Amino acid sequence: MKRLKVGDLVIYIFPGVYEPAEDTYLLLEVINRRSLDGLRVLELCTGCGILAVAAALKGASVVAVDVDPLSAANAFLNARANGADNVEVICGDLCSAISQAASFDLVLANPPYLPSEGNRRWSAKPRLLGRLLKEAMVVLKDGGVVLLVESSLHPLPRIKGAEYSVVGRRRFLYEEVRVVEITPHL
Numbered sequence: 001m002k003r004l005k006v007g008d009l010v011i012y013i014f015p016g017v018y019e020p021a022e023d024t025y026l027l028l029e030v031i032n033r034r035s036l037d038g039l040r041v042l043e044l045c046t047g048c049g050i051l052a053v054a055a056a057l058k059g060a061s062v063v064a065v066d067v068d069p070l071s072a073a074n075a076f077l078n079a080r081a082n083g084a085d086n087v088e089v090i091c092g093d094l095c096s097a098i099s100q101a102a103s104f105d106l107v108l109a110n111p112p113y114l115p116s117e118g119n120r121r122w123s124a125k126p127r128l129l130g131r132l133l134k135e136a137m138v139v140l141k142d143g144g145v146v147l148l149v150e151s152s153l154h155p156l157p158r159i160k161g162a163e164y165s166v167v168g169r170r171r172f173l174y175e176e177v178r179v180v181e182i183t184p185h186l
């Protein structure tokens with residue numbers, strides 16, 4: 001098992017679980033700039049749980065979801081290891097295990113976004129991103145926002161009636177990775 005020190009966090013990575021990378025750290029930077037105190041946050045595609053833990057330590061109450069049982073177990077361990085008691089980890093497919101509509105102030109995700117089939121940790125199954133966006137809109141409270149990572153190689157589907165703004169970006173040789181804030185129009 002790997003052990004990373006990321007700022008004040010100590011993050012363990014089980015073999016086979018997505019290891020935090022540039023896309024993770026870009027979204028982490030955006031989260032760290034925000035005030036999350038008292039917010040209800042849903043992190044989809046949590047992997048080792050680093051973003052969920054960071055949000056929880058900023059005062060949010062967090063539900064973290066991953067479809068992969070090993071990732072969910074890894075996120076649970078990292079929440080405990082960092083004293084983030086306000087993280088609930090669920091093993092499930094996107095929002096399928098979230099029973100209450102309109103219950104989150106913020107939904108965030110660094111989903112698998114690359115346009116190819118294969119390893120689900122970083123390859124998007126067709127329609128995954130569209131499904132994620134639609135499901136996120138259902139669980140969002142009025143006034144809530146979504147923060148998602150996208151690649152210029154595979155931009156997020158645009159939902160009618162929602163506003164998209166780029167709140168973080170990093171340029172690589174072949175692509176730009178961005179954090180997009182999506183605000184549904186009321």
Ligand SMILES: C[S@@+](CC[C@H](N)C(=O)[O-])C[C@H]1O[C@@H](n2cnc3c(N)ncnc32)[C@H](O)[C@@H]1O
Nearest residue numbers: 018020024045046047066067068093094110112
């Ligand atoms: C790119 S990794 C991101 C992990 C972590 N959030 C990070 O930024 O380092 C994507 C994660 O999405 C999970 N995933 C893939 N399909 C999913 C689905 N349908 N529902 C929930 N999680 C899913 C994978 O198991 C993987 O852990």
